[in-house]
Amino acid sequence: MAEEVKLFRTWSSPFALRIVWALKIKGVEYETIFEDLSNKSPSLLQYNPTHKKVPVLVHNGKPIAESYVILEYIDETWKETPLLPEDPYEKAMARFWAKFGDDKGCSLVFTSIFWGVFVKEGKEQEEAMVEAMENLQFLEEELRGKKFFGGERIGFVDLALGWLANLISILEDVAGLKIVGEDKFPLLSTWMKDFADSPIIKDNWPPRDKMIAKFQALRDAKLAAAASK
């Protein structure tokens, strides 16, 4: 029976790209359905009634939601080019670093950079920057002696943190400041370039001009809302 794989996502989310990269790295054929989150399709609501969010993977009619759950499912279902290490301890470490760099509310890296540095100004931004630097330093140290977080080749943590390689420079352009400087974060800076230019990864970034416009609008809206309080 032929496999039927569908991926529901938005054009702009660099987090949903984790799934695109994983499927392509494993050579899995799939169909993309782009969602407009202000007007969610009945299919999306049917496949993810709990959170009503993207990304959602539908494999032979069965839905899986939450990007890390989807990534592990992909890794366990299509076993070629494994993303997670075999050793249970190394696997636990990979899951830990992926969670640390996630886009969810509890994640320190994203929260401090996006909700702290990006959408704030002045003193609040300065304080958030200190926290963001501390969090990025942990990632810098994790790269010591390695080309990718996964070692010699791209793995689970690289895909999980891959959003940094695209979104950071967009946030830096829009906010007009440097977040990941080459002098402070030489390993992370090199990783961001190596990852962004890797085969498969480099073909799937969203259009930069559209991203700049989107995040400019987001920042303006957040700053305006804060100023009017």
Next chain:
Amino acid sequence: MADEIILLDFWPSMFGMRVRVALAEKGLKYEYRQEDLRNKSPLLLEMNPVHKKIPVLIHNGKPICESLIIVQYIDEVWKDKSPLLPSDPYQRAQARFWADYVDKKLYELGGKIWSTKGEEQETGKKEFIECLKLLEGELGEKPYFGGEKIGFVDVALVTFSCWFYAYETFGNFSIEAECPKLIAWTKRCMEKESVSSSLEDPHKVHGFIMGMRKRFGIE
């Protein structure tokens, strides 16, 4: 070589309890070390420098942090006894999804119930019950979320049950009235030694939260 297992924990933590349940399910001997979260030990700070939180499992000197990551690690290392995750990838994905759901929702909403008042507390209660009802629906007619035996989602959720009495008292509502099947499930889980020996006495938890409310000036 015998395994050396140390658990850094704080007694009321429903996250630490998850690890206790998993270790008990696998029949593992370990050293339990209580942390004073207002005076964290050098070992905790060394073993979890990123978050400085409990629980931390230290297995033969190597630390693992984050309760659900620890539970999966335990399940994978000691895989021959009482498997917590199913073997089918789709069922594993469903188990991970629901455990993640518990993580995303219950702690924060429960926190609103004991630490806020008025409208914020009412909203917290309402959403908390909605989450439990959704989980109840997911349980369905099965004895456990894991099917015939306790599994990953059971371990992730059951540890919250010893906080229910505190939530009910401070929130002035009855969880059993709203979610009888879920309460029946918690009682079924408590019949297991691995669960009953790992969860704390709900009255003790209530006393702990009362102390917290005094400290934070919540009437």
